[in-house]
Amino acid sequence: MMNGARDPWQALAGERPFLLRLARLQLGSQADAEDAVQDTLVGAARGWNGYAGRATLRSWLTGILRHKIVDLIRSRRPGPHAPVLVPDGEAEFDGLFTPDGAWHPNTFVDTMCGATLAAQRQLLDIVELCMRRLPEDTARLFLMREYLGMELKEIEEHCMLTNANLRVVLYRARMRLRQCTVRSWGEPE
Amino acid sequence: MSDNITTKNTPAITCRDTTWLVSSARDQPLTPQQARQLAAHLAGCAACQVASRQFAQLFAQLDTLLARDAAPDDA
Numbered sequence: 001m002m003n004g005a006r007d008p009w010q011a012l013a014g015e016r017p018f019l020l021r022l023a024r025l026q027l028g029s030q031a032d033a034e035d036a037v038q039d040t041l042v043g044a045a046r047g048w049n050g051y052a053g054r055a056t057l058r059s060w061l062t063g064i065l066r067h068k069i070v071d072l073i074r075s076r077r078p079g080p081h082a083p084v085l086v087p088d089g090e091a092e093f094d095g096l097f098t099p100d101g102a103w104h105p106n107t108f109v110d111t112m113c114g115a116t117l118a119a120q121r122q123l124l125d126i127v128e129l130c131m132r133r134l135p136e137d138t139a140r141l142f143l144m145r146e147y148l149g150m151e152l153k154e155i156e157e158h159c160m161l162t163n164a165n166l167r168v169v170l171y172r173a174r175m176r177l178r179q180c181t182v183r184s185w186g187e188p189e
Numbered sequence: 190m191s192d193n194i195t196t197k198n199t200p201a202i203t204c205r206d207t208t209w210l211v212s213s214a215r216d217q218p219l220t221p222q223q224a225r226q227l228a229a230h231l232a233g234c235a236a237c238q239v240a241s242r243q244f245a246q247l248f249a250q251l252d253t254l255l256a257r258d259a260a261p262d263d264a
Contacts, residue, residue, distance in 0.1 A: 062256035101203025174212045175208060
C-alpha cells in the first residue's frame with residue numbers, strides 16, 4: 001500500500017467492508033461490529049503518521065481490529081451466540097477418498113497456487129471468497145482460531161462445544177477451503 | 190480422526206488420516222508419534238505431498254489475509 005499516495009480517510013474507508021465482515025461474524029451485533037471497526041479506523045487515522053507503510057494497510061487494520069474484538073468477546077462471557085450444533089462425522093468428504101482412505105484419483109485436484117495466478121492480492125481474494133462460502137457458525141469458529149488466535153480450550157468454553165466437535169468444525173473448514181482454493185488456482189486467468 | 194490412530198509401533202496411516210494431522214497441527218503440536226506417522230506417510234505418498242503443499246500455501250495465505258504473520262500492533 002502506498003502510504004501518503006491517497007487521502008488517509010479514503011484509504012481507510014476502502015478497507016471498511018472487509019473489517020466489518022470480520023467483526024460482524026465474531027460479535028453478532030451489527031452495532032457492536034460498527035463500533036469496533038469505527039474505533040479501529042479512528043485509531044488508525046490518529047496513528048497514520050506512525051504507520052509508514054510497513055505492512056499492507058489491510059494487514060495493519062486487521063491486526064488492530066483483532067485486539068478490539070478479542071477484548072469485547074472476553075468481556076461478555078458467556079458467548080452471545082446459541083451453542084453451535086455440530087453434525088457428526090465428516091461424511092461430506094467421503095467423495096474425496098477411496099473406502100480405504102486414499103485420495104480418490106477421480107476427485108483429487110493437484111493444482112498448486114502460483115501456476116496461473118501470480119498476484120498475491122488475487123490469491124488473498126480467492127481465500128476470502130472461499131471463506132465467505134463457509135456456513136456462518138463454521139466461519140465464526142474457524143476465525144476465532146485462525147484470526148483471533150484463541151486457544152481451542154477458550155473457544156470450547158466460550159461456545160459451549162466439546163473438543164471433538166470443535167476439531168471437526170476446524171477440520172471441515174480447512175478441507176472446504178482447500179477444495180475451494182485449489183479449484184480457483186486451477187482456473188485460467 | 191487422529192486420536193483414533195493406534196499408537197503401536199508407528200502403524201501406517203491413510204491419506205485421510207493425514208489430512209486430520211495436517212489440520213490438527215495448525216492448532217496444537219503433533220505428538221512425536223503423530224509426527225512420525227505423518228512423515229512416514231508423506232515420504233511414500235505423492236498425492237499427500239501435493240495436498241500438504243496445498244495446505245501449506247493456503248495456511249500461509251490465511252496468515253497474510255488475517256494479519257497473523259505481522260508483528261503485533263495496536264493503535
